[in-house]
Amino acid sequence: MGALRLRSFPGVARRALGRLFGRGRGVPAPDLALISRATSAIRQYADEHAALFERADRLREKADRLEKAGIPSESAANRAERARREVEAGLLALRSTFASSAGGLAGERAFDLEVERLYPALGVPGH
Secondary structure, X not given: OOOOOOOOOOHHHXXXXXXXXXXXXXXXXXXXXXXXXXXXXXXXXXXXXXXXXXXXXXXXXXXXXXHHOXXXXXXXXXXXXXXXXXXXXXXXXXXXXXXXXXXXXXXHHXXXXXXXXXXXXXXXXXX
């Protein structure tokens, strides 16, 4: 499965997601073991929910294809956005579970960094 290519992620939503993911100043960088655990958790979730990730990707591509063809479809765009939000909601739930078992803020930070690296198109802001 390739990277989730969700290209339309408005700036306001990106900032809101950053606040949801709790990006904070002064939080130390997580250690490599924690990052490795986060990577494993995210990949396991993605494998278990591959259909959800693929559906979001497929619907986004369809909406983009229709728009480029000059026949934008609001319903196709809405379906793509709903699918993207399902992926995001699943990752947020996984993040809270991971953070509670992996040391709170350091766990959140490691998870955020790995989501950003594995799925950059979700628009999670940088460090």
